Amino acid sequence: xxxxxxxxxxxxxxxxxxxxxxxxxxxxxxxxxxxxxxxxxxxxxxxxxxxxxxxxxxxxxxxxxxxxxxxxxxxxxxxxxxxxxxxxxxxxxxxxxxxxxxxxxxxxxxxxxxxxxxxxxxxxxxxxxxxxxxxxxxxxxxxxxxxxxxxxxxxxxxxxxxxxxxxxxxxxxxxxxxxxxxxxxxxxxxxxxxxxxxxxxxxxxxxxxxxxxxxxxxxxxxxxxxxxxxxxxxxxxxxxxxxxxxxxxxxxxxxxxxxxxxxxxxxxxxxxx
Numbered sequence: 001x002x003x004x005x006x007x008x009x010x011x012x013x014x015x016x017x018x019x020x021x022x023x024x025x026x027x028x029x030x031x032x033x034x035x036x037x038x039x040x041x042x043x044x045x046x047x048x049x050x051x052x053x054x055x056x057x058x059x060x061x062x063x064x065x066x067x068x069x070x071x072x073x074x075x076x077x078x079x080x081x082x083x084x085x086x087x088x089x090x091x092x093x094x095x096x097x098x099x100x101x102x103x104x105x106x107x108x109x110x111x112x113x114x115x116x117x118x119x120x121x122x123x124x125x126x127x128x129x130x131x132x133x134x135x136x137x138x139x140x141x142x143x144x145x146x147x148x149x150x151x152x153x154x155x156x157x158x159x160x161x162x163x164x165x166x167x168x169x170x171x172x173x174x175x176x177x178x179x180x181x182x183x184x185x186x187x188x189x190x191x192x193x194x195x196x197x198x199x200x201x202x203x204x205x206x207x208x209x210x211x212x213x214x215x216x217x218x219x220x221x222x223x224x225x226x227x228x229x230x231x232x233x234x235x236x237x238x239x240x241x242x243x244x245x246x247x248x249x250x251x252x253x254x255x256x257x258x259x260x261x262x263x264x265x266x267x268x269x270x271x272x273x
Contacts (some may be wrong), residue, residue, distance in 0.1 A: 001046045001199070004091045004144065006083050006135060007036065009054040010110040011100040013170035013187045017177045018110060023058060032059055032098070035150065035170070038188040039097055040068045042195025049091075050074065053083035054098070079254075082259050083135050089142040092203065095195075096146065101154040101173070102130025108154035109173040114258055118265030120242065121220040124254065125211050130158050136209040138255050140172030145206035148198045150191060152179065163207035167196040213249035219261055226265045233260055 006272070009021040014031040021028060040048065048071045052060045056077035065071045074085050081087075087094070103121060113122050113130055122129040132155060136146045144221065148166040149159060152173045166248035168190050171179040181187075221227045221242045231238045235257070236247045247258050 001045060001093065002091045003046050003048050003093050003095060004084075004087045004139070004263075005039070005048060005049060005050045005095045005097055006053045006099075007032075007060060008083070008096070008098040008100065008131070009059060010098065011155060011170060012098040013181050013184065015134075016109055016179050018116065021054060021059075021110075021206075023055065029059065029061075032109075033061060033064065034184070034188060035097060035191065036060065036064065037067070038191040039095070039150070040064070040071065042192040043199065044196075045070050046199075048072070049086050051083060051085050052076075054217070059081075078257075078263070080256065081138070083131065084138045085137055087142060087144065089144070091144045093147040093198075093206075094136070094139045094144050095148040095150070095198075096132055096135065097150045098170075099132045099149055099151040099155055099220075101152065101158060102128065102133075103160065105130075105154050106269075107173055107175050109152055109171070109176065109179045111154075111176060113192055115262040115265060118226050118262060118268070119219060120222050121218075122258065123218045125216055127161075130155065132159060133161060133209070134186055134255065134258065136162055137211055137251055139211035140208045141251055143208050145203065145208050147201070147203075147206050148195065162209055164201070164205045166194050166201075168194050211251055211254075214247050215249065215251055215254050215255065216245065216247045217254050218243055218245050219258070221261075221265065226268050229264055229268055230261050233264065245267065 051074045103113040105111045150168045154173045175194045
């Protein structure tokens with residue numbers, strides 16, 4: 001079996017604020033590696049590709065492939081398809097590790113959708129989005145189902161569109177910068193056991209998540225300055241002060257438009273100062 005793992009950080013146990021997930025925080029990186037090791041133990045000797053998908057994609061130590069020789073790693077930022085780089089039709093299953101609730105979710109720890117400062121909301125074909133659904137639809141381009149998600153309790157309630165997934169709660173979110181943690185050993189045991197259980201389920205139990213064309217995405221930016229600069233992008237239509245829209249038949253275009261918007265908005269803070 002060939003398995004694709006997209007790894008984020010904010011949904012892991014042991015972290016509650018953005019300083020916890022910054023590059024160079026070696027103490028918190030230990031938490032990331034422990035979650036990942038538990039998952040890989042549960043997945044056994046299957047062929048695995050990991051996409052390091054938080055911030056600049058430099059969070060997972062390459063040494064993980066010394067311990068697990070069946071693992072390949074995609075690392076580094078500013079890459080096409082970012083959180084889903086490398087997936088194709090040869091994969092059988094997708095797992096999301098360390099994922100979090102979408103922007104604006106009440107009491108969700110570090111809630112955001114692709115940008116914690118620039119993006120206020122994203123709708124695709126009228127459905128409010130989070131990163132898990134956005135990325136699941138990208139896997140759907142290759143008819144690969146999301147079969148397991150590991151994240152906080154608030155994200156779980158947002159994934160009803162992903163049928164029969166195996167879900168592991170890493171923490172109970174109490175607010176944007178607060179959470180209640182289960183014992184670390186309990187979480188790691190649940191991840192390892194749940195991964196084994198997921199492998200035993202036939203692929204037919206899981207569903208492919210897709211959007212039917214034409215695909216309309218509306219992005220509400222955090223302020224008008226960001227909308228001003230995003231409006232420059234090809235295919236983007238400005239629909240009010242903070243909202244832009246793109247319509248396309250190819251979901252990959254929609255997906256990479258989100259990345260372009262997030263990257264482009266990051267320069268706004270350097271303007272007018």
